[in-house]
Amino acid sequence: MATLTHQNSATAEQLVVTAGARKTFITIIVAGVVLLIIGLLASIFHIGEGEHAAAGEAAGHAGAAAAHGAEHHEGSPVWLKRLLVSLWHSNVFFLGVSTIGTVFVAINYVAYAGWSVMIKRIAEALSAWVIPGAAIMLVVFLLGRHDIFHWTHEGIMEKGSANYDAIIAGKSGFLNLPFYLIRTVVYLGIWAFFSWKLRQLSLAEDQLGGTVWFHKSINASALFLVLYAVTSSMSAWDWVMSVDPHWFSTMFGWYVFASWWVSGIAAIALTAIFLKQAGYLRALTSNHLHDLGKLMFGFSIFWTYVWFSQFMLIWYANLPEEAVYFNQRLGGFEGRYTGMFFFNLVINFLFPFLGLMTRDAKRQMIIMKIVCIAILVGHWSDFYLMLMPGTLKGENGFLIEIGVAAIFLGAFLILFTRRLASASLVPVHHPFLDESVHHTT
Amino acid sequence: MTKRYALGIFEDEDVLLHAVENVRAAGVKIHDVFSPYPVHGIDDALGIERSRLPIAAFFFGMTGLAFALWMQIYMLGFDWPMNIGGKPHIALPAFIPVAFELTVFFTCHGMAITFFTITGLYPRFKVPVMDVRATDDKFVMAIELDESSSQLPQLTQLLRDNGASEVNQKEMTTK
Numbered sequence: 171m172a173t174l175t176h177q178n179s180a181t182a183e184q185l186v187v188t189a190g191a192r193k194t195f196i197t198i199i200v201a202g203v204v205l206l207i208i209g210l211l212a213s214i215f216h217i218g219e220g221e222h223a224a225a226g227e228a229a230g231h232a233g234a235a236a237a238h239g240a241e242h243h244e245g246s247p248v249w250l251k252r253l254l255v256s257l258w259h260s261n262v263f264f265l266g267v268s269t270i271g272t273v274f275v276a277i278n279y280v281a282y283a284g285w286s287v288m289i290k291r292i293a294e295a296l297s298a299w300v301i302p303g304a305a306i307m308l309v310v311f312l313l314g315r316h317d318i319f320h321w322t323h324e325g326i327m328e329k330g331s332a333n334y335d336a337i338i339a340g341k342s343g344f345l346n347l348p349f350y351l352i353r354t355v356v357y358l359g360i361w362a363f364f365s366w367k368l369r370q371l372s373l374a375e376d377q378l379g380g381t382v383w384f385h386k387s388i389n390a391s392a393l394f395l396v397l398y399a400v401t402s403s404m405s406a407w408d409w410v411m412s413v414d415p416h417w418f419s420t421m422f423g424w425y426v427f428a429s430w431w432v433s434g435i436a437a438i439a440l441t442a443i444f445l446k447q448a449g450y451l452r453a454l455t456s457n458h459l460h461d462l463g464k465l466m467f468g469f470s471i472f473w474t475y476v477w478f479s480q481f482m483l484i485w486y487a488n489l490p491e492e493a494v495y496f497n498q499r500l501g502g503f504e505g506r507y508t509g510m511f512f513f514n515l516v517i518n519f520l521f522p523f524l525g526l527m528t529r530d531a532k533r534q535m536i537i538m539k540i541v542c543i544a545i546l547v548g549h550w551s552d553f554y555l556m557l558m559p560g561t562l563k564g565e566n567g568f569l570i571e572i573g574v575a576a577i578f579l580g581a582f583l584i585l586f587t588r589r590l591a592s593a594s595l596v597p598v599h600h601p602f603l604d605e606s607v608h609h610t611t
Numbered sequence: 612m613t614k615r616y617a618l619g620i621f622e623d624e625d626v627l628l629h630a631v632e633n634v635r636a637a638g639v640k641i642h643d644v645f646s647p648y649p650v651h652g653i654d655d656a657l658g659i660e661r662s663r664l665p666i667a668a669f670f671f672g673m674t675g676l677a678f679a680l681w682m683q684i685y686m687l688g689f690d691w692p693m694n695i696g697g698k699p700h701i702a703l704p705a706f707i708p709v710a711f712e713l714t715v716f717f718t719c720h721g722m723a724i725t726f727f728t729i730t731g732l733y734p735r736f737k738v739p740v741m742d743v744r745a746t747d748d749k750f751v752m753a754i755e756l757d758e759s760s761s762q763l764p765q766l767t768q769l770l771r772d773n774g775a776s777e778v779n780q781k782e783m784t785t786k
Contacts, residue, residue, distance in 0.1 A: 478704075482707070482708075486698075486705065488696065488697075610651060610652060
């Protein structure tokens with residue numbers, strides 16, 4: 171009622187990142203570094219591992235029976251391997267979430283959506299991590315690929331070599347170093363270019379006004395979405411699925427995208443709530459939160475649907491080359507991933523499903539906040555489960571991984587908030603701004 | 612039972628929304644508003660409480676889920692166990708698709724039937740319509756009158772002051 175009888179309008183708002191907030195981000199990074207150092211020392215001196223690691227390795231043989239040969243410890247020492255893999259893991263997660271910001275903006279442009287204008291700048295700012303993420307990805311790949319990707323090993327595709335693996339050699343047309351690097355650079359280039367382009371158009375709109383920027387943004391968005399549909403799937407094969415080079419799943423591209431997408435929406439919603447509670451985004455109402463909540467609810471179910479579609483077909487057919495993936499995660503390596511396997515389902519499906527089911531829950535900041543954080547943690551763990559069994563086998567841990575994730579989080583937040591503060595939080599000349607202000611559900 | 616209504620006919624949705632607010636503010640109880648399409652914010656303006664249909668939906672869904680699980684466990688586990696690819700007879704992952712479908716099936720049908728029953732919109736031969744133009748381009752506000760229709764003159768004035776293009780009387784026979 172109020173929205174229709176009173177003339178509200180939104181004005182430009184400038185975010186000021188307080189010294190306290192900046193201190194918090196630095197604290198997160200420092201805590202991450204401390205955790206990382208403790209984890210590295212523990213790993214180097216085998217504290218709390220001892221004979222357990224050896225036993226785990228023995229069980230790893232049984233669990234990975236379908237994988238080729240005896241999988242003794244290979245490559246760098248465990249601590250370095252864990253560091254490289256967790257850098258890759260956190261980077262894939264944060265880079266994906268960051269790109270979702272641009273995808274969100276693009277989808278809303280192409281759909282002519284008006285409600286989301288109020289939170290558009292948050293989505294735009296998320297993509298601040300795309301370029302640093304891309305740089306880290308290339309550096310980690312070039313320096314540490316042997317510890318992450320089994321298929322990059324010397325001689326693995328050469329007949330007669332001691333390392334020769336016929337299955338992997340059969341995939342050499344796709345999984346070879348030059349083509350892989352070209353693909354990775356192309357994905358990152360496309361994502362970075364369109365993130366930059368849409369941001370520039372949006373800033374120009376703020377300065378100059380007029381609808382020309384809107385139409386230009388729609389064209390750019392449409393092109394980006396077509397390219398992203400292909401690159402998101404392919405990057406999932408390259409960056410995540412190829413750590414298990416014997417295994418394949420046709421659902422995998424969607425599975426990874428669903429994970430990124432729902433985490434991205436959770437990140438946008440969480441930021442919107444924090445900004446609202448700090449007194450910004452005056453025109454943001456529970457109606458906007460409600461819609462974000464619906465998206466999180468729906469896409470958590472979508473993620474589960476894709477996850478289950480992948481699981482059930484593999485479970486039912488029970489073909490050794492496919493089932494090994496779930497053998498490793500359910501009971502393999504002395505069952506060290508089993509708990510996480512079920513935790514993954516609970517936190518990414520049951521919790522958002524039950525937590526966000528009612529209308530009131532989606533409109534309350536505290537419940538939304540809890541579910542957002544759960545989704546972000548849950549999908550980080552989801553990537554953990556995708557990457558660790560294939561790379562570290564029975565040598566995985568948590569201290570190094572969480573430490574690296576905290577460093578990423580702190581750095582991400584610094585860049586994210588800097589970009590948020592660099593322009594008005596409300597895109598004042600967006601043609602649909604009024605629709606967003608008067609949005610009711 | 613026959614009831615008498617005063618019908619205010621409006622041409623425009625914004626005028627209607629303001630009229631609804633003003634008429635309610637004047638202390639008149641509005642029976643219902645009929646419009647050719649959903650008007651945003653009209654539920655709030657009319658002070659209609661939120662529907663409890665989602666609660667019913669939840670329980671229909673639970674019924675469907677329970678029925679699907681019972682059916683499959685009974686049929687495949689006890690009544691006629693079959694060896695399918697060496698899987699256990701009660702293989703829950705395989706039951707999930709059917710459980711999901713039946714949950715959706717029960718929820719939609721239960722909701723639709725509940726909705727039609729409660730609102731009286733179920734299909735029938737003689738459909739009570741206040742004013743057929745409400746299905747075309749007019750907005751109709753219906754206000755119930757008492758036996759003597761004594762308030763009609765003031766109501767007519769009130770509705771006209773708030774932008775009604777005409778005010779009619781209508782007798783409706785309800786169940």
